[in-house]
Amino acid sequence: MATGRTHRPATRSRGIPEATVARLPLYLRALTALSERSVPTVSSEELAAAAGVNSAKLRKDFSYLGSYGTRGVGYDVEYLVYQISRELGLTQDWPVVIVGIGNLGAALAGYGGFASRGFRVAALIDADPALTGKPVAGIPVQHTDDLEKIIKDNGVSIGVIATPAGVAQQVCERLVAAGVTSILNFAPTVLSVPDGVDVRKVDLSIELQILAFHEQRKAGEETAAGDVGSVPAATRDASTDQGPDGDVPAVMPA
Amino acid sequence: MATGRTHRPATRSRGIPEATVARLPLYLRALTALSERSVPTVSSEELAAAAGVNSAKLRKDFSYLGSYGTRGVGYDVEYLVYQISRELGLTQDWPVVIVGIGNLGAALAGYGGFASRGFRVAALIDADPALTGKPVAGIPVQHTDDLEKIIKDNGVSIGVIATPAGVAQQVCERLVAAGVTSILNFAPTVLSVPDGVDVRKVDLSIELQILAFHEQRKAGEETAAGDVGSVPAATRDASTDQGPDGDVPAVMPA
DNA sequence: CAGTGTGAACCTATTCACAGCT
């Protein structure tokens, strides 16, 4: 409990706001779809609609990357795909380990989203000896004892924790000690990490609770229904980010 | 432009800020742990540490709920657990359906986080007839054909989408048409929904990309120690950007 | 013109710091 690291001194990166970074993957996905349909250019309006954001926000976001559009025309799809990929660091290979191969870990291992876009599952790790050697999604599970060696041999800097909450912190510490500096945490617990390590968390139960809050409110307001102007934001979608560096972001479960 | 946006105070009713709502589940989890250890009271400092936030923020958050603390003492654990639970709507039962029982859907069905705290998996739904009737995590899978009936019979207002991206939008529309007003989306696609429906998304690949962004920057800064100056966001000129000109991608994840 | 790029206004969230209660 000693380290109550909850600060995020992490140098306010020059440039790109965190909220923008969190949306880049969204733009990239929309652009990739356009690219596959061989669409050559898009306007901020069209792309924004596809990504579910408003166009002013999108233009502002892109302006942080540079001036990649053409006035009167729009953005070159291929070019933007490349620029965003580069900005996100997806032009390189990111080996990832998944620790905790239960139902969730196994599902993650098989998830296609990993394979695409530069992420590669370098290893699956679990503490259960019965699993050791058994292939999950085509990858043999390795034992926790070898965690440090696996991390180092594969040059892994991103770790995914899908263990029970009770062991998440200690797994986290071993990952960090072995050299991991980014962690995606699916365990329902707050991880404390040293400065310089990023943690993002995905928490199903938190997401449901947030939905329940709004759901309850809707129910309560039915009576006070005032047909008046519709609620704002059409294509509104849930917030997303909030993930400063080493501390409490809060989003997505799984 | 064209869009006649009727500006409207989103935060109707005395609103608890969205950012605060997103943290309440975190506090609740920490408080529940304290409760189980029979700790009677906590200070904002202690609770904040357990939840991984700073104490001023926590106190401010609680102040939106009312004055539930005692100056000079702290907060009564049990009382706070109750107040937050009530605020989040967890004192009632929320039947939930999961649509798409693949690896992920099955993992979600088995996830303990559901059971606790008022959420109950009312049904599992999948389009594959081969799955129909087969129990997953003890619950028999039902066929998509019966989706509307299931929603209505169970009074479901929260739906979880764990289908492939390609069918997520249409599943979403059926859920909404049947009466669901809150959706937790695990499919990597942007859902568009009518006003009044909340969508929260959980996207593994987005999270990884955000981590990759920061990871890349860490690597890049190892050399450039002094990041002092900081370029004014505005007026940034291209001279400092890595020249994208000549270098053509070539290898790009599709 | 159509559509980008961006200052400026606006809104939301975090942090500070201290008055006020127990």
Add this chain to the structure above:
DNA sequence: AGCTGTGAATAGGTTCACACTG
């Protein structure tokens, strides 16, 4: 004395609206 509750200050993010450009 200790700790909450909160106005005020600050920082961060979004939206507006329009000058400017291809």
